[in-house]
Amino acid sequence: MSYLALKHLHVTCVVLSGLGFSLRGWWMLRESPLRQHRLTRVLPHLIDSLLLGSALSMAWLSGQYPFVNGWLTAKLFGLIAYIGLGMMALKRGRTKAIRTRYFGLALLAYAYIVSVALTRNPLVLF
Template sequence: MYLALKHFHITCVVLSGCGFALRGWWSLSGSPLLQARLTRVLPHLVDSCLLGSALGLAWMAAQYPFVHAWLTAKVLGLLVYIGLGSVALKATRPRAQRAIALLGALATLSWIVSVAVSKNPLGWLAWL
């Protein structure tokens, strides 16, 4: 059961990250696809599955944020990712600001993934 949930979680990470990158691109290019119903609804569904699977994995593995440093790092990174992502997709923000926020959010996402893979709270920052 754990392995199936882990694979589901990883699939949700990939779908969420790719979907965010695509919506960021559409935001910068002014694409009308950003306003499509599916574009507005699907990310919430995927991210809800992502969060639910993350909570399930943490419970099954008995590893919790603020107890295990790498999970704490992931949760804090997630907050940064959400903040940058909201700036990146906000149509009222200047295009340059959205582009910088998009790059920052994608870099943060890659760091979160590196923390998950390495179980090191520094993630790829440990190599610097």
């Protein structure tokens, strides 16, 4: 698969992942039973696996790696924060108020990751 095809797959998965997380967060806030639907529980894992696989493939093909390139390191740490905050928002938060705060923080982490990707600058917020 060419680098350009991988990049298109990656960007598509980034958008789908963000939209899916936002939708699941909205359902969490509304306490919708749709968040327990089988597709809602399976599809994010498929999309995120494609997202990670395309990212690793692009890094390998381009010779750009975290801990070598600062912007990729920032994206990696942003991703770790996004995953942790997202888990707290959708599953682990004890109250709706706590889950809501984590949901907002997870969306900020997602925005940071996308901003770093677009600018290739880890200090994009400063």
